[in-house]
Amino acid sequence: MTNVEKQLFASPRNHRYILTVTVIVVALFVWSCLVVSFKDVNESSLKIAGNIMKGLIHPDMDLLFNVTKQSVLYLLLETIAIAFLGTIVGAVLSVPLAFLAASNIVPKPVSWLTRLLLIVIRTIPALVYGLMFIRVSGPSPFAGVLTIGITSVGMLAKLYVDAIEELDTKVLESMTSIGCSTFEKIRYGILPQLLSVFMSVTIYRFDMNMREASILGLVGAGGIGAPMIFAMNSYRWNEVGSILIGLVVLILIIEFVSNKLRARLVKG
Amino acid sequence: MIEFIGVEKTYANGTIALQNINLTIDQGEFVAVIGLSGAGKSTLIRCINRMHDITGGQLNVDEVDVAKLKGKQIRRFRRRIGMIFQSFNLVTRTTVMKNVLVSFVPDLPLWRRWTGIFTKAHKIKALEALDKVGILDKAFIRVDQLSGGQQQRVALARTLAQNPDIILADEPIASLDPVTSRMVMDDFKKINKEMNISVIMNIHHVEIALEYADRIIGIRKGEVVFDGPTNKVTKDILGEIYGGNFDEIQSSFEENSAHV
Amino acid sequence: MYDKIFPPKKVTLPNGKVVLEKRTRTPLILLVLIVATILSVNFTEFSLKVLFTRINEFFVIIGEMAQPRWSYLPHLWKALVDTLQMSLLGSMLGAALALPVAVLSSSNVIRSKTVVAVFKVILSLLRSLPSLVTALIATYVFGLGPMAGVIAILLFTISYVGKLLYEQIENADMGPFEAMESLGMNRIQAFRHAIMPQVLPGYLSTSLFCFEGNVRYAAILGYVGAGGIGLLIKENLGWRDYSTVGMIVVVLVVTVYLIETVSEHFRKKLI
Numbered sequence: 001m002t003n004v005e006k007q008l009f010a011s012p013r014n015h016r017y018i019l020t021v022t023v024i025v026v027a028l029f030v031w032s033c034l035v036v037s038f039k040d041v042n043e044s045s046l047k048i049a050g051n052i053m054k055g056l057i058h059p060d061m062d063l064l065f066n067v068t069k070q071s072v073l074y075l076l077l078e079t080i081a082i083a084f085l086g087t088i089v090g091a092v093l094s095v096p097l098a099f100l101a102a103s104n105i106v107p108k109p110v111s112w113l114t115r116l117l118l119i120v121i122r123t124i125p126a127l128v129y130g131l132m133f134i135r136v137s138g139p140s141p142f143a144g145v146l147t148i149g150i151t152s153v154g155m156l157a158k159l160y161v162d163a164i165e166e167l168d169t170k171v172l173e174s175m176t177s178i179g180c181s182t183f184e185k186i187r188y189g190i191l192p193q194l195l196s197v198f199m200s201v202t203i204y205r206f207d208m209n210m211r212e213a214s215i216l217g218l219v220g221a222g223g224i225g226a227p228m229i230f231a232m233n234s235y236r237w238n239e240v241g242s243i244l245i246g247l248v249v250l251i252l253i254i255e256f257v258s259n260k261l262r263a264r265l266v267k268g
Numbered sequence: 269m270i271e272f273i274g275v276e277k278t279y280a281n282g283t284i285a286l287q288n289i290n291l292t293i294d295q296g297e298f299v300a301v302i303g304l305s306g307a308g309k310s311t312l313i314r315c316i317n318r319m320h321d322i323t324g325g326q327l328n329v330d331e332v333d334v335a336k337l338k339g340k341q342i343r344r345f346r347r348r349i350g351m352i353f354q355s356f357n358l359v360t361r362t363t364v365m366k367n368v369l370v371s372f373v374p375d376l377p378l379w380r381r382w383t384g385i386f387t388k389a390h391k392i393k394a395l396e397a398l399d400k401v402g403i404l405d406k407a408f409i410r411v412d413q414l415s416g417g418q419q420q421r422v423a424l425a426r427t428l429a430q431n432p433d434i435i436l437a438d439e440p441i442a443s444l445d446p447v448t449s450r451m452v453m454d455d456f457k458k459i460n461k462e463m464n465i466s467v468i469m470n471i472h473h474v475e476i477a478l479e480y481a482d483r484i485i486g487i488r489k490g491e492v493v494f495d496g497p498t499n500k501v502t503k504d505i506l507g508e509i510y511g512g513n514f515d516e517i518q519s520s521f522e523e524n525s526a527h528v
Numbered sequence: 529m530y531d532k533i534f535p536p537k538k539v540t541l542p543n544g545k546v547v548l549e550k551r552t553r554t555p556l557i558l559l560v561l562i563v564a565t566i567l568s569v570n571f572t573e574f575s576l577k578v579l580f581t582r583i584n585e586f587f588v589i590i591g592e593m594a595q596p597r598w599s600y601l602p603h604l605w606k607a608l609v610d611t612l613q614m615s616l617l618g619s620m621l622g623a624a625l626a627l628p629v630a631v632l633s634s635s636n637v638i639r640s641k642t643v644v645a646v647f648k649v650i651l652s653l654l655r656s657l658p659s660l661v662t663a664l665i666a667t668y669v670f671g672l673g674p675m676a677g678v679i680a681i682l683l684f685t686i687s688y689v690g691k692l693l694y695e696q697i698e699n700a701d702m703g704p705f706e707a708m709e710s711l712g713m714n715r716i717q718a719f720r721h722a723i724m725p726q727v728l729p730g731y732l733s734t735s736l737f738c739f740e741g742n743v744r745y746a747a748i749l750g751y752v753g754a755g756g757i758g759l760l761i762k763e764n765l766g767w768r769d770y771s772t773v774g775m776i777v778v779v780l781v782v783t784v785y786l787i788e789t790v791s792e793h794f795r796k797k798l799i
Contacts, residue, residue, distance in 0.1 A: 031613065032620070040675070041671065124780075135586065192366065392542070
């Protein structure tokens, strides 16, 4: 046997593995295709699609730019306020939870339990929280703030934990040699390491929360979602158009600013 | 002056790290401690500023019995002794300046310690320290944008800002390339000579140790096997320090000569 | 700009050297944050008093949810299957469609700047639409049911996977690509043989990750009529039957956890 042939036979043979995975994926695909149905798609739905497009192209300009409490601008401002305050509430709640979930800070069982709690918090859909908080505060943007707060906890705490577990503890050794007390070590050795990561993660979550906050109106928890639903239910597509345009522009601006800020935090 | 009188150190697990160490190091000496990894070099240095407690004998630094210090006294005692580490041990996510300013933190009044607002006098002192190691222009740049050599200089500046009498250095050039190693060693030499600060350094590169230090202390299995001026070190003595393990010395010689 | 309004402070060392210290931005950032918080508190009628006096209502509901109604389990399967099918189909089709879209958005593969710009804009527009809103619109076109959900998930997956994929393609090593072109391949062939192998693991891993998230999304899409388990959540919340909602949440947690574990296993293999 020549060397070339030897190499040919030595080439990794995971065909069977790849084949199995492919078969499973194809089977899953076929199975999930069962969900497809076009029975409700008819002439009227095409007409609606056309109307939606027309609405998006001819938005209700007056709704977009007037300055009353029903205007798109005011509602967007309310949505930003919900997302912002919700992010702050979430960040405040996440810090202690993150320390309780960090395996290099607390004993294993405590961190495991906290992580389980975080998974549960993450999995309950935002709208469910929204309806629960409406029982607390009544249908108001306040319920939206609390909802955004608790849904942010799931992700923020998880990412904070990563930062805490990556802490560089060698700095603390050098601070001991300088003569620093425990408080001073936390304030000047640990806080500076965590602060920029925490801020970057929080800004990212604020960006995501803008999207979350815009749908809370569905359950009456404030923001631009409710007027959007009303407009859709009564087929006023040009109003829907102006709301969507305002929302998309705002979200794009916030995403742009948040990317810039985070890049600066990373590079310094 | 640092005096070791019959110092012993046994770790909790029973390992004997140091035994019967008797040394006197005068103010302003440049001492290199050499020996195999695990011989007790690092332990020796860390006993001086009480990062490790000794388990026997007596250790005096300027007539202070180090073992008798407690809590706050230890912290105040450490203010006079700077320490440099192999991995620099800086907060990389913040600026050079803030890293240097940390060395003033224990002296601040409470509200300044909380807020992290420093006085102008402290800032000027920190900048002077950076100037001494030649990286004044990097003062407001984040540490993670500096090279290894520059980071070690920041660490050196942080120590200088403490205005120490003694600098302990634990393998300061082990993570640096040969050229920057020499630049950092030059800084140590300059500080030692111009400011009369004692430098006690663990070092793996025998060649560099012989070139820069005034005095060599050789350690083997927790005991001092050689203590004398650099020019008295011969190949036989190195052989004894490294336990006849010539390969290691040989290779470290070659490594260094290749770099020069 | 900030440096122009507040010029850097000059620090003079005793030896005459001068260092420029930029003014710290911390006070400004703190001020902005505080003002924004106060404004938001006013806007949203946030009130700690209400929070502390009425938060027990929240825990009453949590308490009811903590006693899930197990007898409801058999009614859940159909909706759960719908949810899984929706997210699977939407993710698979979306990930597949994301590939050509991502290629068309990559400035290093496509020469025409207009094409690249148009597709990048489409991707970011898609991404900025909350999936619940797309689902809602889709219900008007495709009728109530899982089909609308599939469309919403599909669009979201294209936007998410497409963006991450074109970033990977643009960061790929172009050396092999040029080598393949010099061998006489056209740009599509060169992409297939030079860049695809570089981005494939990342692409599959992103798609899996997106699928994990889509299962969560799919769970609420039913709320607007787009099929799946969300419809049951809506009904039972409406009847204030919280222990049934608790049961649904338990099933969701378990499903999501299982899917995440499997997907994480494969993602680790890919990297």
